[in-house]
Amino acid sequence: MYSNVIESALAAAKASVGDRVKITSKSATYEGLLLPKIGLGDPNAIVLKLDSGYNIGIEFAKGASLSLIEKGKPLVFKPSSESGDGEISILGCGGTIASRVEYKTGGVFPAFSPSDLLTTFPEIKSIATIRGRKLFDLLSEDMNSAHWKIIADEVAAEVKHGAKGVVLMHGTDTMGYSAAALSFMLGPLPVPVVFVDAQRSSDRGSSDNQMNLVCAILAAKSEIAEVGLCMHAGAGDDYCFLHPGTKVRKLHTSRRDAFQTVNASPLAKMNYLTKSFEPLREKFHKRGTTKSLSLSAKMNDNVALLYTYPGIKPELIEKYSDYDGLVLASTGLGNVPANPFNDKHAKSIIPALKSLIDRGIVIVNSPQTIYGRLNMDVYTAGRMLDEIGVIGNYCDWLPETAYVKLMWVLAQTKDQKKAKELMLTNVAGEISERSILI
């Protein structure tokens, strides 16, 4: 609730939540949509959603004034249930790309179906014929392997029914994890499968949803039959990158080019202005090379991901003893506290890790630096991890991709040796080639 002073000013201006208002203070003037107040913030601050899309709090101090510019127009979309008969299938799994501001809480939530997008973005019709349906509405931070399985099954169904490409609208928070999961679950693809979202919601002037969606459809029509993720390539409104599903990570909370390909190059570049598609790699899995999709959609949920840090306790490692698998995101080239020289203050976690492995738990290493490749030969700690059977030497996978892959591997085998073999096999581009492998 706002303070009494603010509530009185709102009543006097006949303004309420959702309306466009102007606030003039001694130092500045702000205009935007009035959002409700929640939480523990300053009760004397008014929260506005500016045209830039950002929510800000403005101190409503003595001498400030508030006026109504325009009553709020509720964002109404006609929900439509038609599926269409186009060649490109768009499946809605939530995300900002199809979201609007929810005035009850002032938050953003996923709202309209793929077919609504055609009405909102008629431009799409000139690029491809579309069919679409909504699988579920979900904030992507709530997704887990159950949702990945639904998506995998539905993609398989679309491909079976003749889709020439599939676009998945999906929230950005965990889109990198889902893209990796689908890369493993779907196996070699007959057609492209493209994840897409927007970083700015559709009610914002700076929304990137139209460009991203158009570029995703260009990618879904292309020859690259892989799982990709299409998002803004830079700050401008000119092109998107198609990132490889197992090598992409969200690396910024809010920028439109938040997603980056890590330890590899993007698959392709889609120019929004010319509507052209340019592959950026010579080698890729070509449309039609695989005739039909062979799904392997099981995941083992009993896997955890743990970034290590100075002072990490051996007792914490022991708490993971009821898991089937554990991915470590270790420091540098793949090190953890190992205390090989018996420093009196250092505490090794090697015995705790070995005890997990002795119980049959599969432990995988990955670099918390995000960029670069593990080399567990260089330092003593890495060599000790290698010797107790921690998997991942020479791998340049993302911690998040290693986590998803271990879930997938441990759904197929719980045997440590077989799991190691499958982990170290490059299944979906998650391990980049090196010139010389030991």
Next chain:
Amino acid sequence: MYSNVIESALAAAKASVGDRVKITSKSATYEGLLLPKIGLGDPNAIVLKLDSGYNIGIEFAKGASLSLIEKGKPLVFKPSSESGDGEISILGCGGTIASRVEYKTGGVFPAFSPSDLLTTFPEIKSIATIRGRKLFDLLSEDMNSAHWKIIADEVAAEVKHGAKGVVLMHGTDTMGYSAAALSFMLGPLPVPVVFVDAQRSSDRGSSDNQMNLVCAILAAKSEIAEVGLCMHAGAGDDYCFLHPGTKVRKLHTSRRDAFQTVNASPLAKMNYLTKSFEPLREKFHKRGTTKSLSLSAKMNDNVALLYTYPGIKPELIEKYSDYDGLVLASTGLGNVPANPFNDKHAKSIIPALKSLIDRGIVIVNSPQTIYGRLNMDVYTAGRMLDEIGVIGNYCDWLPETAYVKLMWVLAQTKDQKKAKELMLTNVAGEISERSILI
């Protein structure tokens, strides 16, 4: 151990570990230092350290030959215990910058004292007078708050005894964490304190230790009396950046420019060729502004850092109930699985987090995207975290810096309200300013 075939070839060539050898196979010729074989790798592979510094394994197949080029010259440094009386104090805390290959295991370990560096790099003498001593030899992955305290105490002693600047040689793995820790522990500084290391060890042609050390000394002589971290700024051998202690992260396993300033600009640029120092910010804490150092070196070790991920279990959160503090590295703008719309597959961790907070545990949020700022107002999950008392809305701190800061804050108070206040106070540049704060 190598295979019998390899052992015979080594005996015939009179070559042993540490020697320079040439291996000729059908497809290629390799030359390098012979390393010992450990671990579980292919017993038929010979491991060499190439001149590029990389260790590689070469399949010693039929028809391959091995010859001795030169017997190994052990790297002998005359250890010296003199401290010197220079103005710049160099303290050794381990690290690659002062390391050599250890032929017993083939690994790299920290070896020579700061005063040895003067003999190795006479160039230093023309820049500054030096005093130096070794605090300890440690692989930085083994460091914890006990070592940070030793470093802080020793820096304080050096400053008290008139050092005009302090250089800390420190392993790269956890150098970012230590730089953040010292930023909080040391408080406003009378003189610069500069962390430095090398990504490539001193026995490698491509070692970056000389340039980094020279640039670190330039930074220690400068007007910027802050905790900084000096490393290669790019792939070239021309200049280093001085990164701010609380805003720097190792973002590559092996590149010489692995360290990056995140959500801020570097403090300064040191040109190695011209030996010049260029501040990159208008505002900084100037040498001499603070007259003496006021140490606050206590840390609470009962703090943990947890990156969240899809499928994270509420039961895992409960396992952290014996900690005093927990830093979450959450997805996107600061979200975790919260299931506000009661999806049947989603599992909220909000009740588990709330239960920790109810027991008095302080929970802090940070972005796993690394780059960008939290905004827990935008999505429902973030708002729910804010409402249960998770700290960190609008903060752009690194997860690792938030972890170190929480250790420091909880050494001063265990009161949740006071801890929140101190966490949200910008103590050492860990929270960048926003134009408008709610």
